[in-house]
């Protein structure tokens with residue numbers, strides 16, 4: 001399938017939303033140095049290039065000229081998690097927008113573009129929202145406002161809060177598991193997911 005390429009106008013210029021990217025295309029681009037919420041930007045660039053090489057790995061970007069100003073990743077579940085037992089579950093890993101490019105709805109467009117990929121109709125997409133990853137400093141939000149902001153944006157692509165006793169989610173009361181069940185997922189596959197939520 002050809003990668004998506006969406007042109008959007010923002011008050012700060014034209015942005016392109018692109019993906020799924022391949023490694024060589026990402027290597028040619030600069031990574032904005034402020035994309036450092038999860039790790040230093042250069043290391044994060046290496047990490048997202050690595051994701052493109054994984055089975056089921058996908059990376060979408062927001063690009064201004066030759067610079068990546070935001071990205072969204074999907075990858076297979078780690079094999080030590082309970083979710084790995086489900087063949088149809090994949091994880092939406094990170095979404096990050098440069099602090100100076102936030103609140104222009106680019107994050108929303110990135111997700112809408114990625115979730116229009118029919119591959120995800122055959123998947124259960126999970127996102128593990130751990131509050132220790134959230135950028136409270138740049139957002140000026142409280143931890144609960146931040147959770148509300150994320151669940152609000154993620155709901156736009158049908159990711160919804162889902163209860164679980166996964167110990168990592170339960171480690172902090174603001175952590176949240178969100179899930180989107182693709183339209184081609186069978187009742188048996190839903191039942192297997194349900195059985196994994198509390199085990």
Ligand SMILES: CC(C)(COP(=O)(O)OP(=O)(O)OC[C@H]1O[C@@H](n2cnc3c(N)ncnc32)[C@H](O)[C@@H]1OP(=O)(O)O)[C@@H](O)C(=O)NCCC(=O)NCCS
Nearest residue numbers: 094095096097102103104105106107108134135145148149
């Ligand atoms: C999460 C993130 C990607 C959002 O990107 P963005 O481009 O700023 O998002 P958008 O502009 O598309 O949407 C922002 C939405 O949040 C809403 N919002 C902002 N503050 C809010 C609050 N206190 N409560 C509820 N919603 C809020 C905005 O109104 C907007 O929603 P709307 O379009 O319905 O008006 C960005 O904040 C980011 O990179 N954060 C750091 C990394 C991170 O925390 N990633 C998530 C964990 S992996």
